[in-house]
Amino acid sequence: DVKVTQSSRYLVKRTGEKVFLECVQDMDHENMFWYRQDPGLGLRLIYFSYDVKMKEKGDIPEGYSVSREKKERFSLILESASTNQTSMYLCASSSRRKNYGYTFGSGTRLTVV
Amino acid sequence: GQQVMQIPQYQHVQEGEDFTTYCNSSTTLSNIQWYKQRPGGHPVFLIQLVKSGEVKKQKRLTFQFGEAKKNSSLHITATQTTDVGTYFCAPLLYNQGGKLIFGQGTELSVKP
Numbered sequence: 001d002v003k004v005t006q007s008s009r010y011l012v013k014r015t016g017e018k019v020f021l022e023c024v025q026d027m028d029h030e031n032m033f034w035y036r037q038d039p040g041l042g043l044r045l046i047y048f049s050y051d052v053k054m055k056e057k058g059d060i061p062e063g064y065s066v067s068r069e070k071k072e073r074f075s076l077i078l079e080s081a082s083t084n085q086t087s088m089y090l091c092a093s094s095s096r097r098k099n100y101g102y103t104f105g106s107g108t109r110l111t112v113v
Numbered sequence: 114g115q116q117v118m119q120i121p122q123y124q125h126v127q128e129g130e131d132f133t134t135y136c137n138s139s140t141t142l143s144n145i146q147w148y149k150q151r152p153g154g155h156p157v158f159l160i161q162l163v164k165s166g167e168v169k170k171q172k173r174l175t176f177q178f179g180e181a182k183k184n185s186s187l188h189i190t191a192t193q194t195t196d197v198g199t200y201f202c203a204p205l206l207y208n209q210g211g212k213l214i215f216g217q218g219t220e221l222s223v224k225p
Binding site for chain 2 (some may be wrong): 033050
């Protein structure tokens, strides 16, 4: 029973391309998050959203944007992909009804060439 | 901003040995969560600690929250190969939309 679904497991894009990473959750969670994970750097927060159409910058928002038009969907957009955005991208959702414990998606490994 | 230091970064144990990872903060935490990430997998929520001095157990795993709420620990008794993975602590920021700040994690390897 998959609850947070990321659209792609592996993705290869060219430098300069606009890239869309999609995340859908079916738990009616109000909070959604995008992290990237790199060896030696841990999990770093890119953007998060605590309600539809709301977004907040995380620690490393440069080069990224997000969209949350519906409660269940949170999209991460790389406006012009660069090689330093090659990474594992993890989406997560949480709810105050569930004590804010995160449920993560399986991740998207993005390679920018 | 809020940060936590997690130690050790790596731990290699023989199967059956105990393992402990520590999470330290310079500021008082409202609560803290723990996650496990298997190799090639994604982080999975283990537990949340809220009260000062709180101790919670999940089978061979024991989680503690310090009396001053500035540190936390995870102890695994008699490790098994299934315990392999990276363990993360993460303080929760209630006033920032339920945002978590993840520690760097402790990578545990278990030799059979």
